[in-house]
Amino acid sequence: MKRRNFLVLGTVALGSFAASCGHHASAAASDWRPIASGRRATLVVRTEGSAGIHTAESTNAAKEGETIHRLLRGGDGKALFGYDVVMRSTDDKREFIVELLPRPFGVPTLKTKREVTARIDEDLVRVELMEHPETHEKIVDVYRFTGHTVEQKLSLMELHNRLFRWVHSL
Secondary structure, eight states: OOOHHHHHHHHHHHHHHHHHHOSSOOOTTOOOOEEOOOEEEEEEEEEETTTTTTEEOOOSEETOOOOEEEEEEOOOSSSEEHHHHHHHTTTTTSEEEEEEEEESSSEEESSEEEEEEEEEOEEEEEEEEEEEEEOOOOEEEEEEEEEOOOOHHHHHHHHHHHHHHHHHTO
């Protein structure tokens, strides 16, 4: 009986976690969010120094080569900084390129185009964006490429079905 109670609590906690993972959420330093994926890797990002700042992307299902519009907003909803991101693989398919482009959002943006090459599960790409208007702390987007794993491809419904089968097999 204790085992079933634990499972129910775990399922409720998992459901709460899934419901709280919105596309437009405050990005704490530990939050890695996927923003684009290719055949071999997923591009994930986190924002550091962003207390009270929310980030959003134009899409949460971008594919390799597609442009992602990234926007940072203050707690009052005012746009603070914006730029575009494109993920591409190199010609030899061993590494990926993060292309950062200025974007005329009507808010501050990057001064010039930047391209950085990174390896899957090895390199971090740090992009200094701005200084927090209230705390004067630097706000930095950190990108990395993660290799595809079974856990990343497992949908919430598949997880539910596996848990259901496991509970009912007890």
